[in-house]
Amino acid sequence: MSRGTGFAGPQAGGPLGGQGVTRSARPWGPYMREFHHARLRRAPLSPCRQALRLRGGLMRYPPLTPVYCALFLLMGAGMSANFASKAYRASETLDWETGSAQILSSGVKPASDRQDDCYEPIATYSYKVQGRHFTGQNVRASDSCLSRSESEQFQAAFKKGDTVAVYYDPGYPSEAVLEPGKLSFNDWIQGIAGLVITVSALLMGIEVLRKR
Template sequence: MRLLWGFIHVLCALLAAVGTVFLVVGLKEVWRASRTRRWPTAPGKVISTEELQHLRKVPSEEGGGTRLLYEALVHYEYTVGRVLIGSTRVRVSPTATGSEARSQAVLARYPPGQELRVFYNPGDPTESVLEPGAHPLDFLRAGVGGALLFMAVAAQFVVRWFSARL
């Protein structure tokens, strides 16, 4: 019986470690994305748009095979000082999605020729985004990490409760 409880404790520790890593990385991404709201802006113009399709392998644990992802690329140029810079980054987080409709919605917001405000990193003006701030999907990794960490802690309490009654 002690071996079983020991195994459960090790399993909970691993779950807590993975959850902590996901939580820290997720919060770091959210912080990085939210920081873009304070970046200065520069005038820009959409040059062209396109939708890329990627085939991604799905791990065998998730059923295997491949999955089609859609990515909206918005080619735009902006000027910082006297330097013309080009980019395709819409936001800090990746824009690849399994929904063609979401990808098309991004492309519809940025028709070629449209004048816009580009948010750029003052420390590295070549880093820019069109949609600053954290978006709902940016919180996903942090949420998964928090959930894993909660499950690990809750499982420890359940194990202690059961072991006290045996």
Template sequence: MKRHTARFFATTFVAVSIALLWHLASLLHEALRSSEWPSVPGRIVSSQLGSVYCGESGGCTIPEVRYVYSVGGQSLTGNRVSFMTVATNLSFATKTVEVFPRGSKVTVYYDPKAPAHSVLQNGLDLSLPCAIISALAFLVIGILLAVQGFRTTNAA
């Protein structure tokens, strides 16, 4: 029974790593494309700290920034600061809220194919490649656990 649990754990580890890599790859593609997106002026309408559930540790602090902008005469609202805004520590979230205070003017980058899709910090930042490397490390660990689990099962 213990071997089956180890194989299940390893297989789940690999599957979750692959799903995470798929998501991060789509973010990477979008971040790279965004460096070509046009920009328009915008204005921050709200900027505050929020929290999300982070498991047993409780809540994690996130920056919640909303902005308005106009494309082709259509007023739009966005809330994406960058492509890797994740639940993080209080210091990072506070700094983001301070950089984008309510009422400030900002540059909004938008997808010309879908203008409602926008971001304040376009292009690739360091956190996305770091997240991909971490996900790859988890995938390798999962594969090694799976191989070890299957070897143990076959040896028995």
């Protein structure tokens, strides 16, 4: 027998049936694993692990998950529908008649009820259609939320006293815009965000229904 902590050879009549115990066997291993598992059982679950707990090898979602999916689906669909409506109205102005208008006043104002980087364009202009005088205030087909750079470009393009192109509806000449077919950068962000939220909520809802 060697003087080390293990045995150099087999021991007759031992519990291992003649097989020697080496240092790599580590008989305390099962106890360490049990201690580690006990710590894991006592450790608090993170919010993500609480939302998606493993049970029987399958994901178990909280009971209100379908409600959350439905709410996000409605929110995303509403954002996408709003963007689609703005895009449709903007596309219609591309077919309107063109005339000349004089800028009476113009500027931008911060939108107090929206995010900080949001400015509403303001303009008043006069134009004539078939001898009739009209005054317009629409810059685009729908309300726009301009970024800081877009607001600076707008103020540089439409100054008081300038003569600019105006686009009016031939059937209703009182309806006119200065920038046809345009959507602001924030409108595009809203449209993309609505699409992402809608698709994500739809896929999550399908996954939840599959595992119920």
